[in-house]
Each structure stands twice: as C-alpha cells, then as structure tokens.
Amino acid sequence: MTTTPNTPAAALKEWPLWEVFIRSKQGLEHKHCGSLHASDAQQALQMARDVYTRRQEGVSIWVLPSASITASAPEDKDALFEPAADKIYRHPTFYQIPEEVGHM
Amino acid sequence: MAAQHINYLLHLADNALILGQRNAEWCGHGPILEEDLALGNMSLDLIGQARLLYQHVAALKNDGSTEDRLAYFRDVPDFRNYTLLELPHSTAMAPTAANDHDYAATIVRNFLYSALMVLQWEQLQASKDGQLAAIAAKSLKEARYHLRHSRDWLVRLGDGTPESNQRMQQALAHFMPYVQEFWSASDMESAAAQAGVGVDMARLQQAFNACLDDALAEATLQRPAGGGHISTGKHGLHSEHLGFVLAEMQSLTRAHPEGVW
Numbered sequence: 001m002t003t004t005p006n007t008p009a010a011a012l013k014e015w016p017l018w019e020v021f022i023r024s025k026q027g028l029e030h031k032h033c034g035s036l037h038a039s040d041a042q043q044a045l046q047m048a049r050d051v052y053t054r055r056q057e058g059v060s061i062w063v064l065p066s067a068s069i070t071a072s073a074p075e076d077k078d079a080l081f082e083p084a085a086d087k088i089y090r091h092p093t094f095y096q097i098p099e100e101v102g103h104m
Numbered sequence: 105m106a107a108q109h110i111n112y113l114l115h116l117a118d119n120a121l122i123l124g125q126r127n128a129e130w131c132g133h134g135p136i137l138e139e140d141l142a143l144g145n146m147s148l149d150l151i152g153q154a155r156l157l158y159q160h161v162a163a164l165k166n167d168g169s170t171e172d173r174l175a176y177f178r179d180v181p182d183f184r185n186y187t188l189l190e191l192p193h194s195t196a197m198a199p200t201a202a203n204d205h206d207y208a209a210t211i212v213r214n215f216l217y218s219a220l221m222v223l224q225w226e227q228l229q230a231s232k233d234g235q236l237a238a239i240a241a242k243s244l245k246e247a248r249y250h251l252r253h254s255r256d257w258l259v260r261l262g263d264g265t266p267e268s269n270q271r272m273q274q275a276l277a278h279f280m281p282y283v284q285e286f287w288s289a290s291d292m293e294s295a296a297a298q299a300g301v302g303v304d305m306a307r308l309q310q311a312f313n314a315c316l317d318d319a320l321a322e323a324t325l326q327r328p329a330g331g332g333h334i335s336t337g338k339h340g341l342h343s344e345h346l347g348f349v350l351a352e353m354q355s356l357t358r359a360h361p362e363g364v365w
Binding site for chain 2: 036037038039042043046047050051054
C-alpha cells in the first residue's frame with residue numbers, strides 16, 4: 001500500500017522528532033518532559049506549549065532535535081553501570097555531618 | 105441605553121461561545137495530536153471568555169439570569185455573534201460528511217477573528233465598564249496567542265504545497281465577504297462606543313487590513329476582491345448553520361434542566 005503525503009501518518013514520518021524540556025519555576029533547571037513531531041524548531045516550540053504546559057507546568061521551554069542527542073545503548077547497561085553497584089563507599093554516607101549543616 | 109450595553113456584551117460573549125463550540129468539533133479529530141490539543145485549548149479560552157461576559161450580563165440584568173441560561177436557553181434570533189463564526193469548517197456550499205472539516209477553513213477563520221479581537225480587546229481595556237475592561241485584559245493575552253497560532257499556520261499552509269495553497273486561497277475567498285460584518289454599523293455598537301463602553305469598530309479597520317495584508321504577503325496568498333452580501337448575525341439574523349450548532353450545544357441542558365454533575 002502506498003501512502004500519499006496528505007495522510008497524517010506520512011506527514012509524521014517527514015516531520016522530525018523533538019525533545020521537549022520545561023522549566024517549571026524560575027531558578028529550577030529545565031527538565032525533560034517528552035517529545036513531539038514538528039516541521040521546524042518554532043513549530044516544535046509552539047506545539048510544546050500546547051501539549052506540555054496546559055496545566056501551568058512551565059515558565060520556559062526548550063526544544064531540541066532528538067537526532068542531535070547521542071545516547072548510550074541499552075545493551076551497554078551492564079558494562080557502563082553494573083560496576084558502580086558494589087562501590088557503596090562512593091556515597092558520602094560514612095561521614096558524620098554536623099547538625100548545623102542541615103539537609104545536604 | 106442599558107439594553108444596548110447588554111446587547112453589546114452578549115455580542116462579544118456569543119462570538120466567543122459560538123467559535124469556541126465550533127472549534128471544539130476538532131476535539132479528537134485534529135490533523136495531528138498537537139493541533140488537536142491546541143484547538144481544544146483555544147476553545148476553552150474562548151468559552152472561558154464567554155462565561156465571564158455572560159456572568160457580567162447576568163449581574164447587570166439582575167433578573168435571575170445566569171451564564172447557563174444565557175448560553176443554553178436562548179434561541180437563534182437571540183444570538184448576536186458574527187455569521188462568520190457559526191459557519192462549518194468547510195468551504196463547500198453544502199458540506200457532506202466527506203468534506204465537512206477542512207483545516208484550511210478553521211485556520212483562516214481563526215486568523216480573521218483573532219486578528220480583529222487583538223485590536224478590539226486592546227481598546228476595550230480602556231472601557232468605562234470596569235468589568236469589561238478587566239475581561240479584555242485577560243482575553244487579550246489569549247487572543248494574541250490565537251493570532252500567533254493561526255498566523256503561523258496561515259503562512260505555513262499558504263506558502264506550503266500547491267494543494268495547501270489552493271485550499272487556503274479557497275477558504276479566504278469563502279470567508280472574506282463575512283469580514284464586512286465587522287465594519288457594518290449596528291445600534292448596539294454605536295451606543296456602546298458613544299458611552300465609552302465599546303469600540304468604534306471602523307477605527308480598527310485600517311490596522312486589521314495591515315495585519316491581514318502583511319500575513320497574506322508572507323503566506324503568498326492573494327487577497328480576494330471585496331464586496332458581496334454583508335452578513336447580519338450580530339443583528340440576530342443568522343445563516344441556517346447556527347440552529348444546528350445550538351441544537352448540538354444546548355440539547356443536553358434542555359433535556360436535563362438544572363442538572364448538575
């Protein structure tokens with residue numbers, strides 16, 4: 001079956017994927033909240049506003065092309081992250097923290 | 105005098121409610137998920153504006169009216185919205201199930217209405233009706249976003265493929281004659297403008313044309329020649345389409361009056 005460019009499915013294949021980051025409050029960092037398809041950066045920004053900030057989630061939005069993210073491969077998980085599992089001494093839990101320091 | 109003030113507020117409220125109801129038809133049927141949500145968001149903005157205006161009217165009338173009674177228990181001749189806003193999302197003279205929702209029509213109409221409302225809400229912020237001025241300040245922010253959204257798509261589709269350009273051009277030709285109603289005189293608007301409550305609409309025409317021409321040039325669309333029948337929705341004389349809009353919108357409340365969640 002051939003699809004014409006008019007069908008939504010074909011359009012979505014042509015539109016690149018964007019990752020959306022929202023800053024929920026001034027002073028906090030932007031956090032990844034999802035992704036969407038859009039034809040360019042401006043459109044991605046506008047769509048992110050409509051999809052991800054409807055419930056007052058944000059004061060600032062970043063979008064970036066998903067293609068520009070270099071990600072670790074899931075099959076590398078053991079090699080990359082397993083070795084840290086038995087090195088609990090890397091957590092700073094062996095120090096006495098003075099009361100007046102408070103929450104760290 | 106007071107009656108014209110109330111008619112003017114109903115005109116503003118009915119505009120927002122009817123376009124809000126029309127755009128809500130896209131809910132679950134948007135061309136893509138993001139646009140489905142965007143149209144839903146904007147519908148809720150418009151229905152929110154209508155609610156504030158109906159509440160204000162109900163308070164002014166002080167005769168037991170409520171926002172619900174004004175929205176759900178008035179009939180076609182009582183509605184004072186522009187005819188433009190009640191038309192189907194289609195440029196076909198007799199839309200069928202196969203062609204009754206054309207996004208080009210939706211975008212062109214939203215552009216024309218939000219371009220007008222940005223100008224009108226700007227002016228209404230200085231209304232002598234303090235409540236209306238406050239509603240205008242809130243609605244202006246929403247209208248600016250609606251204009252941004254529809255203008256963006258107007259340019260993308262106008263300057264898109266040959267088919268999208270042709271469909272946008274067709275939607276413009278279909279809707280532009282109804283824009284004449286914005287500038288036609290009415291007693292309620294004249295009275296409201298004279299009382300410092302409303303806006304002299306003729307004074308907005310130049311800025312509206314500049315906004316339209318600027319967007320059309322960027323969208324590589326041709327402005328249709330003016331003229332033609334001047335619609336009369338704001339006088340309560342509507343097209344055959346408003347009855348169907350109201351039937352769908354009002355049937356539930358009328359079947360279960362005073363029903364609550």
